[in-house]
Amino acid sequence: MATGERGESGRAAAPPKIAVIDLHKSFAGREVLRGVNLEVEAGESLVIVGGSGAGKSVLIKHLIGLITPERGHVIIDGEDLTNCEPARCLAIRRKFGMSFQEGALFDSMTVFENIAFPLRRHTRMDEAAIAARVQECLALVHLDGTGGKATSELSGGMRRRVGFARAISLQPEILLFDEPDTGLDPITSAVIDAVIVEMRKQLDVTMVTITHNMQSAFRIADRIAMLRNGQITAIARPDVFRSLADPYIQKFLAGEPLEEEVA
Ligand SMILES: Nc1ncnc2c1ncn2[C@@H]1O[C@H](COP(=O)(O)OP(=O)(O)OP(=O)(O)O)[C@@H](O)[C@H]1O
Ligand SMILES: [Mg+2]
Structure with missing residues (x-):
């Protein structure tokens, strides 16, 4: 249902948290995104799947404004991220937390310092408040007590x-999770x-996750997009x-090799 329409109850439907409208992006003449349309509801966990090189990372980077599209819009809480004042763009980007495909931890820093980094950079919290927040975050991911470790000491999952x-x-x-x-x-x-x-249960967040892994x-x-x-x-x-009949999706679900996409 489009933003602003009314449902059967007569109440205005809640606007989507994220709306992607007709998004286009090319690299070196190759069209990677060819008119992506997508809505993510507030509080929803949406998973985007697709073959390697399909443009999943490119799409998720558009959501947070790390890539600018050639055409189309990314609307966050009704505000157009692709067409806003720099200060507003920054404020909209602050609504996001992202875990990149590459992991992107600072290997010269301890676990504690890695988590404290955004707090030091973007808030005026004092050391005690930073320490408390880092402990909270570590507890949420079941890594209590690991703050002093070097990131090189950690397993891949940690x-x-x-x-x-x-x-x-x-x-x-x-929250955006890339693979x-x-x-x-x-x-x-x-x-x-x-x-x-x-x-997802503990925090009041909307999530978009990219994965190759259908089990995951x-x-x-809550919904899966191809x-x-x-x-x-x-x-x-x-x-x-x-149970979608689309043969490509059935192959994808079965983990069978996928044909090369036509560029
Ligand atoms: N900054 C860039 N410059 C040039 N080409 C790019 C850039 N970023 C992505 N591409 C190209 O866009 C296409 C889609 O890349 P993307 O990383 O989004 O794929 P993906 O679906 O995330 O794949 P994977 O599952 O392997 O992570 C690829 O052909 C890639 O080479
Ligand atoms: Mg990717």
Whole structure:
């Protein structure tokens, strides 16, 4: 339902937290996004799946304004991130916490300093308040007591969780996860998904997660969207998504090799 329309009850439908409208982006003449349309409801956990190179990371980076589209809009809480004053853009970007595909921890810093970094940079909290907030974030990802560790001492799954703790430190309204379980074994991957589900319960957030891993998608999604050929070709609740007739989606679900996308 479009923003501003009224539902059967006659009440105005809640506006989407995120609305992506006709988003286009090319690199070196290759069109990666070819008119993406997508709405994410407040409080929803949306998972975006798609083949490697489909443009998932490019799409999620548009949501937070790290990439500017050639055409189209990203609307956050009714404000157009693709067309706003720099100060407003900054304020909108502060609504986000992001865990990047590459992990992106500062390896010269301890776990504590990694999580404290955004707090020192963007708030005027004193040391005691920073320490308390870092402990809270570590507890949320079940890493109590690890603040003094060097990031090089951590396992892959622990590094991901430190990344999550850093992403939530400024109490974002929207959390973006790009491939949170890439490179992890299935058991660690399930632990990471459980942490994501728990964060969702504990924090009042909207989540967008990208993954290749359908098991993971089914564990954490309210809805699953397929990005293919530069567009969202399907979006549905997990139980409905599982039974979609689209042969590409059925191959994807079965983990079968996918044909090369036509550029
Ligand atoms: N900054 C950039 N400059 C040039 N090309 C880019 C840039 N960022 C992404 N691309 C290209 O856009 C396409 C989509 O990339 P993207 O990283 O979004 O894929 P993805 O769906 O996230 O894949 P994966 O599942 O492997 O992470 C790729 O062909 C990639 O090479
Ligand atoms: Mg990617």
